[in-house]
Amino acid sequence: MAGLKEHYAAKLLELSEKGNILEKDLEQAVLLRDTLGDPKVQAFIGDPHIIDPVKHQLFTDSFSGKISDHLVKFLYLMIHENQEALIIPVLTEYIDRANRRLGKTEAKVVAAFTLTEEQTESIRTALIKKLGMPVDISVTVDPELIGGFYVLADGHIFDGTVKSSFNNMKRTLKERKL
Template sequence: MSYSAIPKTYAAAFADASSSPEEAEQELDSIVSIFQIEPQFRDFFDTPSVKKEDKEAVLLKTFQGKISEITLNFLQVLLRRGRFSFLSEIHEALKEELDRKAGRVRAKVRSYPLLDEASLAKLREVLKEKFKSEFILESSEDPSLLGGFVVRFQDLAIDSSMKSQLKKVRQTLLDSKLPVGVVYEN
């Protein structure tokens, strides 16, 4: 099994085993956040010299009664099989799996200036109409675009930025050939 397939395989199994995959995804989201906020906690689980039994004891002490049994069991399976380091990738793959099943698409929108809610709602509607899917837009500001926006999702990119339009104009001007010997006078 290639490393890129591991998160998808575990995410699909976790989604299938959960009675409420959305709730399980929220729990996993909280757990991944804890690991990002507390690097010492993450380092404890990443350290190979710490025994799996010790890691499992800390896992149980920290999360038992605070998350569902299925999520806790899933974390234990990851730990026992040496896949705990894939937790954040599994979380991302789980979000993608749930989005796919629900017909949603997550897209990143870079713009300059930052798009307001009304513009994002309009863009969401245009994308929904064109691609027949619900869109979850993650917006960020990118001054290098000079104006306009770039939307990226799955394998697609929609570039409506001033930067790309100026590049096209430049290339068109470079490609057009002037006749030799033409002299321009004022």
């Protein structure tokens, strides 16, 4: 499965670069990933009882005029080849590769509460210094967190949650006891 993901992502990247529309396609791929990543949409797309033309119609209705022809063809191909489960992984891989080509990265911030614009910019500034490249940030709220936030960026996890702090404190106290 990883080989197919890499293959499709590389082909999409090749088409974007050949058409000199990498930045435009990157924005569209993020839109696709975020829209199609919804669990209800995933269930619909992955349902073997829903015939391909109905799934194609979903893509046409949702994305007509909003995404490049080769991205639409990619979606149709995934449906035709019964590879619906690969759509999100391929788009994610494509986004990572396109960002690297453009010299930037994506970061996902998960916080216990809604962040202000100042807090988000402060996190972005810290990540730019840490990673040495521009960072696009998406913020989601997870009320399950006791407090704080964590960041997923460029294969790293930066954990500033209260739970993580408590676990570190607990580990330190255990080490001192020994």
